[in-house]
Amino acid sequence: MAALTVPPKRKPTTKWIEIAGHVGALIPLAWLIYDTAAGNLTVNPIQDITFRTGKPALFLLVATLAITPLSTLGWREIVPLRRWFGLYAFLYATLHFLTFTVLDYGLDPARLLEAIGEKRFALVGFLAFCIMIPLAITSTDAWQKRLGKRWKLLHRANYVAVGLAVIHYIWLVKGDVREPLFYAAVAATLLILRVPSLRARLATWGRSLKRSSSA
Amino acid sequence: MIIRSSEITPEHVYLSRPRLGSARRAFLKALGLGAGSLALAACSPNATEPAPTPAGDGNPLPSGVVDELGDPATAYDSILNYNNYYEFSTDKQMVAELAQDFTVDPWTVEVGGLVNKPLTLGMEDIRSRFTAEERIYRLRCVEAWSMVIPWNGFSLSEILNLAEPTSDAKYVAFTTVYRPEQMPGLNDDFYPWPYTEGLRLDEAMNPLATLATGIYGRDLAPQNGAPIRLVVPWKYGFKSIKSIVKIELVAEQPPTLWNLVNPGEYGFYSNVNPEVDHPRWTQSNERRIGELGRRDTLMFNGYADQVAGLYEGMDLRANY
Numbered sequence: 214m215a216a217l218t219v220p221p222k223r224k225p226t227t228k229w230i231e232i233a234g235h236v237g238a239l240i241p242l243a244w245l246i247y248d249t250a251a252g253n254l255t256v257n258p259i260q261d262i263t264f265r266t267g268k269p270a271l272f273l274l275v276a277t278l279a280i281t282p283l284s285t286l287g288w289r290e291i292v293p294l295r296r297w298f299g300l301y302a303f304l305y306a307t308l309h310f311l312t313f314t315v316l317d318y319g320l321d322p323a324r325l326l327e328a329i330g331e332k333r334f335a336l337v338g339f340l341a342f343c344i345m346i347p348l349a350i351t352s353t354d355a356w357q358k359r360l361g362k363r364w365k366l367l368h369r370a371n372y373v374a375v376g377l378a379v380i381h382y383i384w385l386v387k388g389d390v391r392e393p394l395f396y397a398a399v400a401a402t403l404l405i406l407r408v409p410s411l412r413a414r415l416a417t418w419g420r421s422l423k424r425s426s427s428a
Numbered sequence: 429m430i431i432r433s434s435e436i437t438p439e440h441v442y443l444s445r446p447r448l449g450s451a452r453r454a455f456l457k458a459l460g461l462g463a464g465s466l467a468l469a470a471c472s473p474n475a476t477e478p479a480p481t482p483a484g485d486g487n488p489l490p491s492g493v494v495d496e497l498g499d500p501a502t503a504y505d506s507i508l509n510y511n512n513y514y515e516f517s518t519d520k521q522m523v524a525e526l527a528q529d530f531t532v533d534p535w536t537v538e539v540g541g542l543v544n545k546p547l548t549l550g551m552e553d554i555r556s557r558f559t560a561e562e563r564i565y566r567l568r569c570v571e572a573w574s575m576v577i578p579w580n581g582f583s584l585s586e587i588l589n590l591a592e593p594t595s596d597a598k599y600v601a602f603t604t605v606y607r608p609e610q611m612p613g614l615n616d617d618f619y620p621w622p623y624t625e626g627l628r629l630d631e632a633m634n635p636l637a638t639l640a641t642g643i644y645g646r647d648l649a650p651q652n653g654a655p656i657r658l659v660v661p662w663k664y665g666f667k668s669i670k671s672i673v674k675i676e677l678v679a680e681q682p683p684t685l686w687n688l689v690n691p692g693e694y695g696f697y698s699n700v701n702p703e704v705d706h707p708r709w710t711q712s713n714e715r716r717i718g719e720l721g722r723r724d725t726l727m728f729n730g731y732a733d734q735v736a737g738l739y740e741g742m743d744l745r746a747n748y
Binding site (some may be wrong): 255257259260328385 | 505
């Protein structure tokens with residue numbers, strides 16, 4: 214007969230995953246600041262900064278998609294990281310956008326309009342960023358309360374943002390699309406795991422893992 | 429567009445911009461590579477100094493080295509440490525380190541195909557028969573960055589005329605060396621190695637098409653395409669094939685690596701043209717290495733006077 218499962222106690226040490234999450238998310242930025250100050254960037258520093266702010270943004274966006282499958286598997290402690298990863302992704306995306314518009318294009322309206330309006334890779338990146346803005350603003354508990362049921366619906370827009378960000382990456386690389394396609398594959402997998410039947414299977418698997426580990 | 433003088437980086441700022449970090453410099457020192465010497469070679473333009481060490485100790489800009497538009501030549505340090513040479517690495521800063529052990533002696537260039545006098549030339553032959561002169565040309569990468577490079581070289585037409593192309597010859601095909609034991613990037617099957625490029629015969633015969641054997645009076649460093657490479661300054665940089673071992677006169681338009689990788693984006697002609705965008709990004713402006721901000725891209729990279737005639741009547745959008 215299946216034993217009554219006792220919910221895991223909230224151990225004080227579960228905080229370590231949050232600390233690890235914060236530290237991990239900030240490492241790329243710290244490293245970039247260090248490299249800039251130490252003169253380690255290439256002779257095309259704006260390109261480096263653009264890339265080194267964009268890549269973590271994309272990575273963290275995809276990481277936010279991993280939280281639900283992992284918590285479905287049973288790792289509940291990881292859930293608080295979703296909001297943080299989303300906000301860090303927004304931080305990097307903002308730096309990425311500012312690097313592009315201010316450092317690179319010097320806020321030149323004609324050039325920016327041409328770059329964003331006419332060139333598809335820049336346009337989808339810009340759209341992804343636009344979607345992230347309201348998501349970042351409404352990420353707080355207060356907004357969650359205020360929006361109630363609609364909050365979850367709004368934050369589903371994250372799926373679109375991730376999709377656009379992946380396409381942005383695919384469209385900007387010169388010839389070798391293998392890495393961007395890998396990001397696409399991972400993102401697609403994480404989305405597919407949300408389909409109810411697959412999610413139920415994940416949950417079952419998670420429970421059996423727990424049973425075998427505590428047996 | 430007028431380039432305001434305030435946009436041109438003053439030389440002293442240029443020279444004191446952030447360089448290779450101390451960590452990387454220490455690493456390179458540990459490998460036994462010291463700073464290259466700046467001693468000037470003999471007066472003859474053929475006598476170039478040995479290739480510099482990859483660290484490129486930041487040769488100060490010789491004063492007054494500017495291109496014909498008055499823009500300063502890019503610092504040698506930058507030319508040595510920012511390279512698209514995927515045979516070594518796709519990381520532009522890593523190429524210099526990985527190319528250290530690339531040997532250029534012995535080296536032969538075969539000139540053949542539809543010619544009356546096929547040749548096999550060693551580098552000593554090339555250096556003694558052809559006078560390398562200073563040619564300061566802009567190099568515009570398809571990625572929308574550019575440099576001004578003081579090449580040492582001679583017109584490609586000189587070698588082609590020696591071989592005497594027959595009347596059937598319509599194109600010139602070039603091949604880069606294929607040496608996987610010294611070029612780790614060649615193990616990546618994604619690209620259809622070896623690197624190949626091509627020109628129409630009249631393009632190849634244009635005096636601007638240059639075979640370069642040096643930069644700033646020194647032999648080409650491996651990362652810049654040692655010992656001999658093509659420079660076609662009015663086309664995107666990937667057409668300027670490096671480390672050439674074979675030049676072949678052919679009747680049909682030859683395959684070129686980037687066109688094989690993505691034919692919709694990298695055409696055979698690939699003339700620098702601000703009016704014909706890359707399908708996914710704009711080509712109307714570029715970043716000059718060493719400068720902040722962007723500058724407008726010039727038609728044919730500013731060499732319209734010399735080469736526009738080659739394309740009279742051609743639809744440059746269709747023949748990208």
